[in-house]
Amino acid sequence: QSALTQPASVSGSPGQSITISCTGTSSDVGRYNFVSWYQYRPGKAPKLMIYGVTKRPSGVSNRFSGSKSANTASLTISGLQAEDEADYFCCSYAGTSTWVFGGGTKLTVL
C-alpha cells in the first residue's frame, strides 16, 4: 500500500484556476470511485472538500471540483481566493476496508 502521489506545491493568483493531481494505481484510484479531497490547515481539523471523486459536501463552494481519469484524480479550484491557501490531501479507498492518502500539496495564493 503506497502513498498516492501529489505535487509538493502549486500556486496561483487570485481569480485564476489551479489543478492538483493525485496519482495512484489500478488497485486504488483506478479501481474505486471513492476518491476524496481534504483541506488541511495546521492546528485545525481537516475539512472534506470532495467525496466520491466529484461530489461536494453541503457548504463547500462550487469553485471546488473533482475528476478522475484512469489512475489519476484531480482537484480543481477556480476563481482562486486568498482563503483557499492551505494544504490539500487526496485519499482513496484501497479495498478490504483500507485507505491510502496522498503526500499533500501546499497551495499558495500569490
Add this chain to the structure above:
Amino acid sequence: QLQLQESGPGLVKPSETLSLTCTVSGDSINSGNYYWGWIRQPPGKGLEWIGSIYYSGTTYYNPSLKSRVTISVDTSKNQFSLKLSSVTAADTAVYHCAKEGTAMSFDYWGQGTLVTVSS
C-alpha cells in the same frame, strides 16, 4: 453537530506504547453503519491511515502498522481508542481521529493531537 476530540499523552518514550482516545459528541457511535478511524501526519510528511473500527467492533489496520496497532471501541463512553506499541521517533506525528462518511470519505475529524516519541 458531530464533534471528535483526541486526548492522551503528548510525550511517549521509545519502545513504549502510545495510547490515545477519541471522544465523540453530538451523536452515538452506534447510531449508524460507520467506520471510525485514526489517521496521522508525521512532521513535514503526508497523511497516513492507521486503521479503522466498525461500529460493531470489527477492526481494519494499515498493513505496515498492523503488528503494532490495536483499535478498540467503548460504546458506553462513546469513545474509541488507539494503541501503538514499540514506538520509535518515526511515530512522532499529529494523530487525528475521524468518522467515515459517504463514499468512503472521512467527513468529520478531530483537530488532532501531537505525540512526540522521545526519551
